[in-house]
Amino acid sequence: MRAKVHVTLKKGVLDPQGEAVRHALGALGFDDVGEVRVGKVIELDLSDEDRGTAEARVSEMCEKLLANTVIENYRVELE
Template sequence: MSAEQAFKARVHVMLKDGVLDPQGEAVRHALGGLGFEGVEAVRQGKVIELDLTAADAATAEARVREMCEKLLANTVIEKYSIEIV
C-alpha cells in the first residue's frame, strides 16, 4: 500500500448558462456607474481551495468530485471544474 500524498485542489463553481445571475448583474451595473463602459455581462462564481491527502492525483480528483456533487456545488444550477495543483 502506497503512502498518502498531499494535494491542493482548486474548485471553480459558476452558475450554469441560462441561470439568472443577480449578483453578476449588480456588479455589471456598478461598474457602469463607476465609468467602466462596455461591460456587457458579468457572471459571478466562487473558488474553493482544498488541502487533502490521497494515494495519487486521480484519487484526489475523484474525492473532490464527490465533494462537489454532495456539498460544494448545487449541480441543479451550478457547474464546476476541478484543478489538482
C-alpha cells in the first residue's frame, strides 16, 4: 500500500517561502497571483494491507516526525 502525506502550514502562520515564490512569479510577469503557500508531499510504501491500520500508523508517523503539528496540518491519502 502507498501513502501520500500532504503537509501544509496552518492558516495564520507566516510562509516566507510562499512569499518568495509569489514575488518571483510577479517578476516573471504573473502579476495576477495572490497569496502563495508552499507545502510538501511525503510518499511512503507500507507493508500494511489493512487500510485502517495503515492510516493509523501514518497518522502516528505524522504526529511524531513528519509534521510539526504546532504550525502544520497534514492530510493522509492511501492508494
